[in-house]
Each structure stands twice: as structure tokens, then as C-alpha cells.
Amino acid sequence: MEPWEEDGPETVKRFMYVNRKAPYGTxxxxxxxxxxxxAAxxxxxxxxxxxxxxxxxxxKNQHTAAIGMKNFSNTYRALDDYDVEKIYVEQESLQSRGLSAEDLIIPVEVVAADDLREIMAQQDVVISS
Amino acid sequence: MKFGILVNEGPFTHQASDSAYRFAEAAIAKGHEVARVFFYNDGVFNSNKLSEPQSDDRNLVQLWSQLAQENGIDLVVCVAAALRRGIKEEVLQDGFRISGLGQLVEAGIENDRLVVFGD
Amino acid sequence: MTTMLHLVNKSPGERNSLDSCLRLAKAGSAVLLLEDGVYAAMANATSAEAVTACMGKLIFYVLGPDVSARGLDDVPLLDGINVVDYGGFVDLVVEHDTAQSWL
Structure with missing residues (x-):
């Protein structure tokens, strides 16, 4: 048993990891x-x-060879293997960038801002970067 | 109340570490406990004892170290983020320790609040 | 239902952090403007209309030390914004169940 597991399931908190920045530039x-x-x-x-x-x-379709940086986009596919199942993408953010769920490398739950607002409001810990 | 703090930026380019420090100081002054500060991204540079700010400038590396030693704060530098930036045991300021990302998640689990400072 | 404190540390002239916060903060939440986020607390900020429109559903605070540091003590703040110091910042974190930073 790992040290963080000692307290058992009663200490389960809702953790949300928020991504608002594009890849590679930072x-x-x-x-x-x-x-x-x-965290998984x-x-x-x-x-x-x-x-x-x-x-x-x-x-989809990230090709990083010419900029010499590691293409880590395939790693998002591992989220499923790690049992991270709640993956949300805000509909308004996709639409305003001319993207849709079909353009994404993994299956996600596309949620409208009105629904995302409720999901965010239920979190115990929000870690953003 | 017990606080965890996440610092995602170094001590110079961004104000994040300054804000986090002032927040921690104020929390302690109000009788709260700052249990752990986790340094991630360029935040790992807050632990570099080789940094030499100009003499009339604040020295966050030393300030964090002093605050931690006076108040029993666990200052944790992320090992993965530190290694890629050349932060190793030999440059680590007193009061800081290097450990894994699990310590960040644990800070979120074990404390009443986790407050994130970054860019 | 949990209550949330939103932290916005970017100028509305540089990033969309404030816009996104206002779009996704639930009614009854608090918003603390700090660091370069304090520029959004100015009465003549480009974001003033958007912030004013949310005054009924969100409670706005601004970190006084960051206002003073930027030479803004003589610039009028938006009506309805509460000024706090670092101690007040700590109190806000204590009073709300979760703190969310709009980095």
C-alpha cells in the first residue's frame, strides 16, 4: 500500500486539471x-x-520533427489506460477556433460553457497551468 | 486551516513566487498552517542557492528558505521539472527537498485548500 | 454546493483569462484580481463593461498592494470592487471551498 492510500476512500476529492494553453510555444x-x-x-x-x-x-496530425521538439500528443491516448475517463473540451473554445471533436486525437466529452460551469463548480481542487 | 501552495514560475521573470510568498506569510500571520509549497515548471528555480540577485533586490530563494525553517513548511521541488532545468541536490538551498509529482497531488488531498500561483 | 474563489492575475489587455473566468464562473462566486489582473479593476479598463455586467452575479475584489505598486492609487476603481490586502486574500481563500487560478 502506498502512503497516500492509507486513509482509504473517504478522503476522495474531486480534482480538476485545467489546460488553457497551446502546446510547444510554452x-x-x-x-x-x-x-x-x-495524479491518475x-x-x-x-x-x-x-x-x-x-x-x-x-x-490531430501534430508533426514536430522539423522543430526538434518531442511530439507528446500521442501521450494523451494513455489517459484512457490510466483510467482517466472524464476528459472535457469546451464547445465554445472548439467552435471559435473552427475545430470539432473529429479534429481531436482522443475521444472527449464536448461540453457547452453552461455545463462546464456546473462541472467546475463541483471541484475540490483545481490545478491549472 | 491547512494550506498547500503550488508555485509554477521562477523568482524573477514572473510575480507568481512573490505573490505566493506574501500569501504564505499572511496565512501564517493569521494563525493558519502552510503545510507544503510545491515548486513546478520554472518554479523549481526558487530553490537554486547559486542565484545572486542584486543587493537591493529581494532574494526569494532565501526568503522561502527562512519562512520554511521558521514555520515548518515542507518545500518540495519536482524532480522531473528540476532535472531538466539542472536543479540538483548540490545547488539546493537549505529547507528545500526534491521529490516526485505525487507530493503535489498529496498536497491537494491532505490540505484544506490548494492555491496555485503561475503565469 | 461548493463556493469558489477565482484568481485572475493577467491584464485583460494581454490575455483572455478574465473573459474565460467571467464566462465560466458560477453565480455567487468571488473573483480576486491580482498582479497584472488589477488593471481590470480600473474604471476606465477596456474590460470595465464586461466586469460591470457581472457585478450582480459575482463579487469582485482587487489586491491593494498590486494596485499601489503599479501607480494606480490615484486612478478610479470600478464601483463595487472591494480592495483587500494579503490578509484579506487569505480570508477569501478560507471563506470559499475551492480556489481556481486562471493562468
Whole structure:
């Protein structure tokens, strides 16, 4: 048993990881993904949200060879293996960028701002980058 | 009340670490406990004892260290973020320790509030 | 239902953090403007209309030390914005169940 598991399920909190920044231009997308992958190992209620330029993190067809940076977009596919199932993308953010769910590298739940507002309001811990 | 704090930026380019420090100081002054400060992204640079700000400037590396030692705050530097930025044990200011990202999640679980400071 | 404190530290002239916060903050939440976010608290800010429109559903605060540092003590604030110091910031975090930073 890991030390953080000692308290049992009564300490389960709702954790939301919020992504509002595009990939590559800054490191936040990559390092926030690293947090989510670690967080998945804890028995907490995890959700991940992509909104504003954060939706660009999930864009299909990223080819990074020519900029010499690691293409980490495939790593989002691992979220499913880690049992991170609540992956939300804000509909308004997608639409205003001319994107739709079909443009994204993984299946997500597209939610309108009105619904995302309710989901956010229920969280115990919000970690943004 | 018990607080966890996440600092995502270094001590110079952004105000985040300053704001977090002032917040921590005020929380302690009000009788709260700041249990852990987790340093992530460029926030790991807050632990670099080799940094030498100009003499008339504040020195956040030392300020965090003093605040932690006086008030029993656990200052944790993320190992993955630190290694890629060259922050290792040999440059670590007193009062800081290097550990894994699990310590951030734990700070969210174990404290009443987690407050994030970044860019 | 939990209550939330939203932290906005970016100028409305530089980022869309404030816009997104206003779009997604639930009625009854508090918004604290700090660091460069304090520029949104000025009566003549480009975002003044958007903030004023939310005054009925959100409660706005601004961090006084960040206002003073930027030379804004002599600039009028929007009506209805409450000025707090770092102690007041701590109180706001205590009074709300969750703090969300719009980085």
C-alpha cells in the first residue's frame, strides 16, 4: 500500500486539471500532462478540461520533427489506460477556433460553457497551468 | 486551516513566487498552517542557492528558505521539472527537498485548500 | 454546493483569462484580481463593461498592494470592487471551498 492510500476512500476529492494553453510555444501543456498521469495513480476523482487555446493540445496530425521538439500528443491516448475517463473540451473554445471533436486525437466529452460551469463548480481542487 | 501552495514560475521573470510568498506569510500571520509549497515548471528555480540577485533586490530563494525553517513548511521541488532545468541536490538551498509529482497531488488531498500561483 | 474563489492575475489587455473566468464562473462566486489582473479593476479598463455586467452575479475584489505598486492609487476603481490586502486574500481563500487560478 502506498502512503497516500492509507486513509482509504473517504478522503476522495474531486480534482480538476485545467489546460488553457497551446502546446510547444510554452512547456505548460507537456508538464501539466505529466501531472495528470501521476495524479491518475491516486484514488481520487480526476477530470481534465481543455478550453481556450488548450484545445489545440489535442489537435490531430501534430508533426514536430522539423522543430526538434518531442511530439507528446500521442501521450494523451494513455489517459484512457490510466483510467482517466472524464476528459472535457469546451464547445465554445472548439467552435471559435473552427475545430470539432473529429479534429481531436482522443475521444472527449464536448461540453457547452453552461455545463462546464456546473462541472467546475463541483471541484475540490483545481490545478491549472 | 491547512494550506498547500503550488508555485509554477521562477523568482524573477514572473510575480507568481512573490505573490505566493506574501500569501504564505499572511496565512501564517493569521494563525493558519502552510503545510507544503510545491515548486513546478520554472518554479523549481526558487530553490537554486547559486542565484545572486542584486543587493537591493529581494532574494526569494532565501526568503522561502527562512519562512520554511521558521514555520515548518515542507518545500518540495519536482524532480522531473528540476532535472531538466539542472536543479540538483548540490545547488539546493537549505529547507528545500526534491521529490516526485505525487507530493503535489498529496498536497491537494491532505490540505484544506490548494492555491496555485503561475503565469 | 461548493463556493469558489477565482484568481485572475493577467491584464485583460494581454490575455483572455478574465473573459474565460467571467464566462465560466458560477453565480455567487468571488473573483480576486491580482498582479497584472488589477488593471481590470480600473474604471476606465477596456474590460470595465464586461466586469460591470457581472457585478450582480459575482463579487469582485482587487489586491491593494498590486494596485499601489503599479501607480494606480490615484486612478478610479470600478464601483463595487472591494480592495483587500494579503490578509484579506487569505480570508477569501478560507471563506470559499475551492480556489481556481486562471493562468
Amino acid at each position: 512547456i505548460y501543456a507537456l508538464e501539466n500532462l505529466e501531472v495528470v498521469l501521476i 495513480a491516486f484514488d481520487q476523482d480526476v477530470s481534465v478540461v481543455f478550453l481556450d487555446d488548450g484545445v489545440y493540445q489535442l489537435k
